[in-house]
Amino acid sequence: MSKRRPGGHGQSMPFLVSYRLEEKMCLAVPGKVVSLEGNGTGKVDYLGTTVLANLSLLPEVKVGDWVIVHAGFAISRLDQKEARRTLKLFKELEKISPAD
Amino acid sequence: MARKKPSRELLSDWRSGPTIRSLLKAISVETGTIGRPLRIMEVCGTHTMTLHRSGLKPLLREAGVAMVSGPGCPVCITPDYYHEAIIDLVTSRKNILVGTFGDMTRVPTARGSLQTTVPAPGSEIRIVYSPEEALELAVKNPEKEVIFFGAGFETTIPAIAFTVKRAAAENLKNFSLLAALWLIPPALQAILESGEVAIDGFIYPGHVSVIIGQKAYRFVPEKFGVPGAIAGFEPADVLLGILSVARQIRLGRPEVANEYRRVVQAEGNPRALALMEEMLEPYEADWRGLGRIKRSGLRLKPRFLELDAVRKFNLQLRPAKPLKLGCRCGEVLKGLIEPVDCPLFGRSCDPEHPRGPCMVSYEGACLIEYKYSSGGRKQ
Ligand code: SF4
Ligand code: SF4
Numbered sequence A: 001m002s003k004r005r006p007g008g009h010g011q012s013m014p015f016l017v018s019y020r021l022e023e024k025m026c027l028a029v030p031g032k033v034v035s036l037e038g039n040g041t042g043k044v045d046y047l048g049t050t051v052l053a054n055l056s057l058l059p060e061v062k063v064g065d066w067v068i069v070h071a072g073f074a075i076s077r078l079d080q081k082e083a084r085r086t087l088k089l090f091k092e093l094e095k096i097s098p099a100d
Numbered sequence B: 001m002a003r004k005k006p007s008r009e010l011l012s013d014w015r016s017g018p019t020i021r022s023l024l025k026a027i028s029v030e031t032g033t034i035g036r037p038l039r040i041m042e043v044c045g046t047h048t049m050t051l052h053r054s055g056l057k058p059l060l061r062e063a064g065v066a067m068v069s070g071p072g073c074p075v076c077i078t079p080d081y082y083h084e085a086i087i088d089l090v091t092s093r094k095n096i097l098v099g100t101f102g103d104m105t106r107v108p109t110a111r112g113s114l115q116t117t118v119p120a121p122g123s124e125i126r127i128v129y130s131p132e133e134a135l136e137l138a139v140k141n142p143e144k145e146v147i148f149f150g151a152g153f154e155t156t157i158p159a160i161a162f163t164v165k166r167a168a169a170e171n172l173k174n175f176s177l178l179a180a181l182w183l184i185p186p187a188l189q190a191i192l193e194s195g196e197v198a199i200d201g202f203i204y205p206g207h208v209s210v211i212i213g214q215k216a217y218r219f220v221p222e223k224f225g226v227p228g229a230i231a232g233f234e235p236a237d238v239l240l241g242i243l244s245v246a247r248q249i250r251l252g253r254p255e256v257a258n259e260y261r262r263v264v265q266a267e268g269n270p271r272a273l274a275l276m277e278e279m280l281e282p283y284e285a286d287w288r289g290l291g292r293i294k295r296s297g298l299r300l301k302p303r304f305l306e307l308d309a310v311r312k313f314n315l316q317l318r319p320a321k322p323l324k325l326g327c328r329c330g331e332v333l334k335g336l337i338e339p340v341d342c343p344l345f346g347r348s349c350d351p352e353h354p355r356g357p358c359m360v361s362y363e364g365a366c367l368i369e370y371k372y373s374s375g376g377r378k379q
Helices: A080-096 B017-034 B043-051 B057-064 B080-092 B102-106 B132-140 B157-167 B184-194 B206-212 B219-224 B236-251 B270-279 B302-307 B329-333 B366-370
Strands: A028-038 A041-046 A047-052 A066-070 A075-079 B038-044 B065-072 B096-100 B124-127 B144-151 B176-184 B201-205 B229-233 B257-258 B280-287 B291-300
Touching: A028 A047, A028 A075, A028 B080, A028 B157, A047 A066, A047 A075, A047 B270, A075 B157, A080 B017, A080 B236, B017 B057, B017 B157, B017 B236, B017 B257, B038 B043, B038 B184, B038 B206, B038 B236, B043 B057, B043 B065, B043 B236, B043 B366, B057 B065, B057 B236, B065 B080, B065 B184, B065 B329, B080 B144, B080 B176, B096 B102, B096 B132, B096 B201, B102 B124, B132 B157, B132 B176, B144 B157, B144 B219, B157 B270, B157 B302, B176 B280, B176 B302, B184 B201, B184 B206, B184 B219, B184 B291, B201 B206, B201 B236, B206 B229, B236 B257, B270 B280, B270 B329, B291 B302, B329 B366
Parallel strands: B038 B065, B038 B201, B096 B124, B096 B144, B144 B176, B201 B229, B229 B257
Antiparallel strands: A028 A041, A028 A066, A041 A047, A066 A075, B176 B291, B280 B291
């Protein structure tokens, strides 16, 4: 695995519940599509570790998209706009409901 | 490796202290208004993991929320007799190659585990990360019969369906599937109908929901009046889900909220759902702990029977006599007891010597409890 292992201490990881990839059967992890390799597959980069994934369940996926990969298959796209919206909501909440 | 850094927003912290604290505060304001503590079931083992590893459980308790673990792990709920059937086959027949996920190999049964069993000459058990890896083993080893022993919820089922479809299309004769495929909504319905656990709301599994979407849970508020929220797996995600459930309770308006919108679409993943529909059919499956539940499992449709390991090898998937190991996993999976309530927990059952599947799976409630709480530090 890469030195930049997901979830290492002091690192801020956006969407990751971090376990070792190969250990977890049911883990679904986000990564970025870096290339399409034909036959419905593509390379997905998990912050340093690149793995070939099957993209057939997400026909519309493009290079540069973030996807959630599970058991070798990309199962969902990660919508950055929605991610930002949730983060904004957190900021608002911090104002309305400050932890004292 | 030259790579562009992910954009700043994508690296914003979903575990930031101020966010976590303000979410907890907002939750405690809700429970304060409601005027009683809430019991919320996290259906998915990965949520159990998040709650423990981030130390949220005690903080939530202070905020008036007790979290109960649900059936959330396909390894835990697959009955022993699946493993036993495969063990019988691989020990008695030559040239069988079983591919399965790592957690599955360590489940202890009356016939040992897939990890400890001694296969017949030429037979073996391999850990695979993806069902397609098992299929590739079949291509590379034409002299062997390759069986993929696949356990999974909706998250995993499309990958398995895709792989079987590929095997059928490639006319691969030495590949078959032992399907231990379970559906979450019917299990929730069974838990609600049994009425054994008082649950004020559900945190729905994020990645199961990626596939099935929001509407699959609609019966929960509509038939049972129970609130729920789909949540992601970062600490702030889970808290957001809990806050949503608490709000629904205060307002008396139960619904299926989606608090994981960056990943979960309301309608799920249509391509994956179509594939499941094409390849598989529901049947009355037998869950560890929960027992038989109508239309709660999926098996291959009759036209793919040649790819069904049960049929191909005449596997006997019969409930054997219940084991007298004293494991109370079944009750843990229903949320009836906590792992620490099991007399074996941390005594004769630990991750080195698991007595039941809940201590085996990385998403098993007992293993998580052991790793992150008192159990691990007892000695
Ligand atoms: S990640 Fe999937 S398989 Fe694992 S516990 Fe959650 S729902 Fe179950
Ligand atoms: S602690 Fe061990 S024996 Fe007890 S319920 Fe959990 S897995 Fe079973």
